[in-house]
Amino acid sequence: xxxxxxxxxxxxxxxxxxxxxxxxxxxxxxxxxxxxxxxxxxxxxxxxxxxxxxxxxxxxxxxxxxxxxxxxxxxxxxxxxxxxxxxxxxxxxxxxxxxxxxxxxxxxxxxxxxxxxxxxxxxxxxxxxxxxxxxxxxxxxxxxxxxxxxxxxxxxxxxxxxxxxxxxxxxxxxxxxxxxxxxxxxxxxxxxxxxxxxxxxxxxxxxxxxxxxxxxxxxxxxxxxxxxxxxxxxxxxxxxx
Numbered sequence: 001x002x003x004x005x006x007x008x009x010x011x012x013x014x015x016x017x018x019x020x021x022x023x024x025x026x027x028x029x030x031x032x033x034x035x036x037x038x039x040x041x042x043x044x045x046x047x048x049x050x051x052x053x054x055x056x057x058x059x060x061x062x063x064x065x066x067x068x069x070x071x072x073x074x075x076x077x078x079x080x081x082x083x084x085x086x087x088x089x090x091x092x093x094x095x096x097x098x099x100x101x102x103x104x105x106x107x108x109x110x111x112x113x114x115x116x117x118x119x120x121x122x123x124x125x126x127x128x129x130x131x132x133x134x135x136x137x138x139x140x141x142x143x144x145x146x147x148x149x150x151x152x153x154x155x156x157x158x159x160x161x162x163x164x165x166x167x168x169x170x171x172x173x174x175x176x177x178x179x180x181x182x183x184x185x186x187x188x189x190x191x192x193x194x195x196x197x198x199x200x201x202x203x204x205x206x207x208x209x210x211x212x213x214x215x216x217x218x219x220x221x222x223x224x225x226x227x228x229x230x231x232x233x234x235x236x237x238x239x240x241x
Contacts, residue, residue: 012037018074023183025155028065031055032074036088043085064150071148148183157190158198166205173209189216
């Protein structure tokens with residue numbers, strides 16, 4: 001924890017069920033813990049700006065992660081007189097979340113978090129009050145990109161523009177051939193990417209799209225060898241076209 005921040009809670013506790021969820025990245029688990037620590041009698045009314053500053057990530061990432069937590073049934077976002085309130089769900093819902101079920105909340109009893117205690121510090125965070133989150137009512141990610149797809153980008157094994165652009169092309173291509181990706185298949189594919197390395201992963205995506213394949217396959221040769229085997233065209237080659 002950063003001691004200079006004026007945080008509105010004394011610690012973060014992450015339930016075992018959430019901590020063991022393979023479908024959640026560490027940042028999403030930490031965000032859940034922060035929300036749980038702020039989920040007092042009136043619920044967690046932290047704005048996206050407050051959560052963003054607390055975790056040190058962008059506002060866009062906060063929206064994506066909140067969408068993930070909501071889809072998994074781990075949080076419930078409600079509109080209370082124009083103010084967004086976030087609640088964490090009870091232990092039963094957490095168990096269902098592990099099985100991939102989506103819990104809608106409804107009339108379920110919402111567990112209460114620790115009492116909010118202000119910790120002294122220097123640098124001031126964005127306001128933590130009920131009036132500051134009126135604009136944070138979004139339940140889906142921005143930029144017309146589904147929450148699920150933005151979550152894949154956050155969890156991608158490589159963060160370069162080259163890889164991310166190739167991955168986005170692969171997602172679009174799979175939609176075009178009516179073979180949409182799933183969270184399970186993406187998790188396994190990302191494991192393969194880590195073993196293959198970034199260059200091979202990009203090359204695999206490009207080749208599968210070019211050949212019209214439904215899956216991704218590890219290139220048998222190194223990228224350097226494949227590039228060296230590609231001879232530049234000469235004037236004589238052009239005459240044969």
